[in-house]
Amino acid sequence: MTLKIACLQLDIVFGSPHENEQVVEREIEKIAKERPDVIVLPELWTTGYDLTRLDEIADENGERAKTFITKLAKSYRVHLVAGSVAKKTAKGVTNTMYVVDRNGTVVGEYSKLHLFQLMDEHLYLQPGEDTGLFTLENTLCAGVICYDIRFPEWIRVHAVQGAEVLFVVAQWPLPRLAHWRTLLAARAIENQCYVVACNRAGSDPNNVFAGHSMIIDPWGEIIAEASEEPCALTAQIDLQKVQEVRARIPIFADRRPEYYQAAEKNFTKSIDK
Numbered sequence: 001m002t003l004k005i006a007c008l009q010l011d012i013v014f015g016s017p018h019e020n021e022q023v024v025e026r027e028i029e030k031i032a033k034e035r036p037d038v039i040v041l042p043e044l045w046t047t048g049y050d051l052t053r054l055d056e057i058a059d060e061n062g063e064r065a066k067t068f069i070t071k072l073a074k075s076y077r078v079h080l081v082a083g084s085v086a087k088k089t090a091k092g093v094t095n096t097m098y099v100v101d102r103n104g105t106v107v108g109e110y111s112k113l114h115l116f117q118l119m120d121e122h123l124y125l126q127p128g129e130d131t132g133l134f135t136l137e138n139t140l141c142a143g144v145i146c147y148d149i150r151f152p153e154w155i156r157v158h159a160v161q162g163a164e165v166l167f168v169v170a171q172w173p174l175p176r177l178a179h180w181r182t183l184l185a186a187r188a189i190e191n192q193c194y195v196v197a198c199n200r201a202g203s204d205p206n207n208v209f210a211g212h213s214m215i216i217d218p219w220g221e222i223i224a225e226a227s228e229e230p231c232a233l234t235a236q237i238d239l240q241k242v243q244e245v246r247a248r249i250p251i252f253a254d255r256r257p258e259y260y261q262a263a264e265k266n267f268t269k270s271i272d273k
């Protein structure tokens with residue numbers, strides 16, 4: 001099976017959900033003419049990193065975002081991996097991804113597990129608690145958010161469950177572009193899965209962002225890569241390739257998780273002494 005993917009590498013208006021919704025609506029309408037199966041948005045696409053105003057601009061239980069993306073998914077008959085939004089909950093604000101299928105059903109919700117201190121997330125956000133697994137077109141997929149890609153053990157949890165496509169939504173700054181490219185390729189190679197990574201373009205008062213959204217195949221080949229400018233990055237992915245790579249080098253059968261756990265425990269004990 002093949003899927004046509006489009007990553008909307010947008011510039012995001014700082015702290016303005018209404019203006020960002022207008023941009024997203026316009027860009028989805030444009031790209032929908034190319035009949036993609038899946039459209040991907042960046043991290044915190046409604047508010048940007050306007051964390052000090054979250055009280056005012058965060059989305060109450062994500063209802064506004066869910067209503068908005070559900071309507072678009074149904075109108076254009078497209079699956080939406082709808083980046084993430086600041087979701088206001090009783091426990092605080094989370095950085096939450098929603099996935100909606102082309103019938104308008106919310107099929108996935110994931111809140112960023114690892115909070116990025118360098119951008120003050122730990123001061124304003126609460127971490128999630130669940131995995132990012134969801135199914136689209138009978139294919140198990142995983143969604144993670146930006147800094148999460150620095151935690152291979154977290155991505156591995158999803159791959160071991162059988163995820164074949166890893167969606168990464170991000171606001172990754174330009175000074176660490178080399179890390180972004182290397183980490184994404186590594187996550188694709190070690191998990192033998194497609195990586196579809198949608199970053200933002202442009203800048204906010206504190207950061208210039210890298211763009212360079214990427215689509216990488218399970219062998220680690222870059223199928224498509226954007227520049228730093230706002231754009232729609234599209235590519236077709238062939239899921240058969242996941243099975244081919246996994247059959248050629250059967251890393252999931254060759255893993256020895258019992259040894260990793262034992263070694264980690266023993267190491268912890270030895271440093272406790």
Ligand SMILES: NC(=O)CCC(=O)C(=O)O
Nearest residue numbers: 116146147171172173176
């Ligand atoms: N928004 C983020 O999580 C940024 C992560 C990042 O920049 C990094 O270097 O990691």
